[in-house]
Amino acid sequence: xxxxxxxxxxTGCGQAAPPQPTEHxxxxxxxxxxxxSYAYFKRRYIENGERVPSQTFGGVVSEGQAYAMLMAVWMxxxxxxxxxxxxxxxxxxxSKSFLPAWHWxxxxxxxxxxxKPENATDADEDMxxxxxxxxxxxQHERYTQIAQEMIRDLWKHHVxxxxxxxxxxxxxxxxxxxxxxxAPEIILNPSYFxxxxxxxxxxxxxxxxxxxLITEGYRQLEACSALTPYKLPPDWCAYNxxxxxxxxxxxxxxxxxxxxxxxxxxxxxxxxxEALTQSGGTGAARTYLRGxxxxxxxxxxxxxxxEKVLPDGSLTPSDSTGFLQxxxxxxxxxxxxxxxxxxxxxxxxxxxxxxxxGVWFHDDNYYRQATIWLHLKAISLLLARQEQAxxxxxxxxxxx
Numbered sequence: 001x002x003x004x005x006x007x008x009x010x011t012g013c014g015q016a017a018p019p020q021p022t023e024h025x026x027x028x029x030x031x032x033x034x035x036x037s038y039a040y041f042k043r044r045y046i047e048n049g050e051r052v053p054s055q056t057f058g059g060v061v062s063e064g065q066a067y068a069m070l071m072a073v074w075m076x077x078x079x080x081x082x083x084x085x086x087x088x089x090x091x092x093x094x095s096k097s098f099l100p101a102w103h104w105x106x107x108x109x110x111x112x113x114x115x116k117p118e119n120a121t122d123a124d125e126d127m128x129x130x131x132x133x134x135x136x137x138x139q140h141e142r143y144t145q146i147a148q149e150m151i152r153d154l155w156k157h158h159v160x161x162x163x164x165x166x167x168x169x170x171x172x173x174x175x176x177x178x179x180x181x182x183a184p185e186i187i188l189n190p191s192y193f194x195x196x197x198x199x200x201x202x203x204x205x206x207x208x209x210x211x212x213l214i215t216e217g218y219r220q221l222e223a224c225s226a227l228t229p230y231k232l233p234p235d236w237c238a239y240n241x242x243x244x245x246x247x248x249x250x251x252x253x254x255x256x257x258x259x260x261x262x263x264x265x266x267x268x269x270x271x272x273x274e275a276l277t278q279s280g281g282t283g284a285a286r287t288y289l290r291g292x293x294x295x296x297x298x299x300x301x302x303x304x305x306x307e308k309v310l311p312d313g314s315l316t317p318s319d320s321t322g323f324l325q326x327x328x329x330x331x332x333x334x335x336x337x338x339x340x341x342x343x344x345x346x347x348x349x350x351x352x353x354x355x356x357x358g359v360w361f362h363d364d365n366y367y368r369q370a371t372i373w374l375h376l377k378a379i380s381l382l383l384a385r386q387e388q389a390x391x392x393x394x395x396x397x398x399x400x
Contacts, residue, residue, distance in 0.1 A: 034376055034377060038071055039358055041370065045064075050084055052065060052068050059115060060091075071377075094114065098153045099119045099124045127150065128154055132200050132204060159208075168188070168192055168213065184240060188239060191263050193266070193269060194269050195217060196275070199211075218284045230295075235262040236262075270330075271330040274289075295324065302315065322350060330378060
């Protein structure tokens with residue numbers, strides 16, 4: 001199985017290494033900041049050990065729960081994983097599918113429950129991915145069953161077939177949004193494209209063509225990135241069902257076009273895909289990242305990374321607080337994986353803003369901390385697999 005190496009253990013690339021208490025060993029980069037950040041994340045953002053309150057929407061959204069589950073499984077923290085999942089299953093699941101509702105919180109009558117029953121695709125696929133990894137890592141048959149049900153419902157509710165292609169819908173809300181505006185389009189969010197997860201899903205759900213969704217997803221990512229001067233993926237784009245072209249969403253305004261708070265996650269997801277496939281430089285993830293150096297160009301030219309890159313190529317005056325830095329760091333490690341060089345770049349981009357208690361920049365929301373953490377974890381997996389591959393090579397014979 002190609003996805004075994006996405007678990008926490010890399011011993012034999014499939015046999016989980018025994019948990020090591022962090023206080024008894026000296027962690028290297030990026031493992032040291034990952035451990036410290038995770039410990040702080042649990043204290044600061046996971047309320048009662050079971051739910052991640054949203055600082056943006058209030059209540060709890062499925063995205064925060066999914067991030068907490070992914071972080072827990074990658075830190076081999078089974079207790080935390082089970083606490084978050086148990087609360088999610090009890091409070092956010094509906095009778096319609098094995099996918100969580102998007103938003104839970106306090107109602108007008110002061111009772112608590114599901115506020116928005118529709119699903120959020122990115123959270124759904126991250127949660128299913130976390131469940132699949134947990135099932136393999138902890139040899140948990142029930143988790144395998146849950147993961148399979150979630151994966152099948154992901155395809156049923158979030159994958160659209162049109163014009164002989166597969167599209168990942170961001171969710172029912174966005175299909176209805178396009179219909180309200182009489183827009184003949186399928187709205188797309190490039191940062192929802194999760195090829196590493198789909199490779200895992202394909203093994204647990206062979207009935208659906210997940211490999212075809214990967215192929216189409218990379219094509220869509222290229223096409224949407226071509227809409228911008230720096231060839232960076234936008235937060236949102238669309239496929240026009242009449243012209244059969246990729247374009248800006250007709251039903252969205254300019255505020256959905258920048259490379260910003262959503263699109264930067266493309267770099268994490270592609271780094272994870274490269275860590276999984278170990279393409280040796282020929283894989284789709286590395287090909288895309290090599291062909292889209294816009295973020296590095298901006299950094300080299302302006303000596304800063306903005307909060308957003310606008311669709312006309314201009315930069316916002318405010319600087320990014322970790323999001324774009326994490327994306328650039330991940331991209332450079334895919335193109336030239338090297339632990340020492342990666343740590344040096346990390347110190348320049350992010351390390352200076354990492355507080356002693358385990359937070360990057362500000363602790364005002366879980367999203368910043370979780371997404372930076374996930375970029376670093378993808379890098380950690382990438383480096384570990386590369387180093388293992390080097391160690392597995394037979395020694396070179398002396399040349400006479």
